Amino acid sequence: xxxxxxxxxxxxxxxxxxxxxxxxxxxxxxxxxxxxxxxxxxxxxxxxxxxxxxxxxxxxxxxxxxxxxxxxxxxxxxxxxxxxxxxxxxxxxxxxxxxxxxxxxxxxxxxxxxxxxxxxxxxxxxxxxxxxx
Numbered sequence: 491x492x493x494x495x496x497x498x499x500x501x502x503x504x505x506x507x508x509x510x511x512x513x514x515x516x517x518x519x520x521x522x523x524x525x526x527x528x529x530x531x532x533x534x535x536x537x538x539x540x541x542x543x544x545x546x547x548x549x550x551x552x553x554x555x556x557x558x559x560x561x562x563x564x565x566x567x568x569x570x571x572x573x574x575x576x577x578x579x580x581x582x583x584x585x586x587x588x589x590x591x592x593x594x595x596x597x598x599x600x601x602x603x604x605x606x607x608x609x610x611x612x613x614x615x616x617x618x619x620x621x622x623x
Contacts, residue, residue: 497563501616505560505572508605512553519546528598529583532591552579566621573613580606 495502518525519542526542527533552575559565559572583602586593593599 495560495563497560497620499616499619501612501620502560502563504609504612505556505563508609509553509557509560512549512556516546516550516553519543519549525598528596529602530586530592531594531596531598533593536592551575563620564622569613569617569621573610576606576610576613580610 495506515525523537523539523542526545527537530537555568555571555575559568562568579602583593583599583606587595587599587603
């Protein structure tokens, strides 16, 4: 399986998996608003085809960052960039849920919050293992 990231541990493979899933989410965001509406349950007419495609664009940018980090896990700049991408995603989803009240807790929101939180904590805790200064 030479196409898998060669870094030790599970984090590089996790970043690759999340990247692949994110590509699928991007395709969904460009073809339907159904999944975006599952996240933003309380947004009503604010969840349009345009907002779904913008969300898909952000998702593919994040996927590309994670993909490059998976294959270059010891690069401190990429590692930090991936952590920032997760932090921004976490901040976005939490603010839409708790501050703006456009997202409702459920299947659509649980996945992004759990993945961004877990990945961010994992990356912070493993900085010294993967990144050689």
